[in-house]
Amino acid sequence: MTTPPRVRRNSAGSGGPVVLDDLSKQIIEQLQADGRKPYAAIGKAVGLSEAAVRQRVQRLQDAGVMQIVAVTDPLTLGFPRQAMIGVNCEGDLEKVADELAGIEEIDYVVLTAGSFDVIVEVVCEGDGHLLEILSKIRAIPAVRATESFVYLKLRKQTYSWGTR
Numbered sequence: 248m249t250t251p252p253r254v255r256r257n258s259a260g261s262g263g264p265v266v267l268d269d270l271s272k273q274i275i276e277q278l279q280a281d282g283r284k285p286y287a288a289i290g291k292a293v294g295l296s297e298a299a300v301r302q303r304v305q306r307l308q309d310a311g312v313m314q315i316v317a318v319t320d321p322l323t324l325g326f327p328r329q330a331m332i333g334v335n336c337e338g339d340l341e342k343v344a345d346e347l348a349g350i351e352e353i354d355y356v357v358l359t360a361g362s363f364d365v366i367v368e369v370v371c372e373g374d375g376h377l378l379e380i381l382s383k384i385r386a387i388p389a390v391r392a393t394e395s396f397v398y399l400k401l402r403k404q405t406y407s408w409g410t411r
Contacts, residue, residue, distance in 0.1 A: 274289055282316070287300075332393050335390070337389050350380065
């Protein structure tokens, strides 16, 4: 019999961080290195059976701790322009963030403290496409101003911070 993963919310209740045991962290690290790694190989690396790894992975996914997805390279798929866009708003920031999240080309939306109220990330087919997206953003009535930060070259992109 295997032990269930230690996936639980902190004492603050829902919305707080999830507390993971060392085995769950090791499984996540294995999947971050190779999301297609067989459960049997992960089990061998962490000292569990294939079935136990499968159960833990499912529980981690069900708890919203992780997703297993394919990460693509936008340049190789015909999206040569990427940018972060800082947005200054008035009124209900969460409503604006929800409207921004509804724009298909926007992949990332965060409410922030500092110079911008919201920051979004976009992947575009080119400069004309970026201009179209900016027009959609600026058409939202509560948006006061935008500032674009166009990516010239990507030096580092990792997703390994999950179990530090």
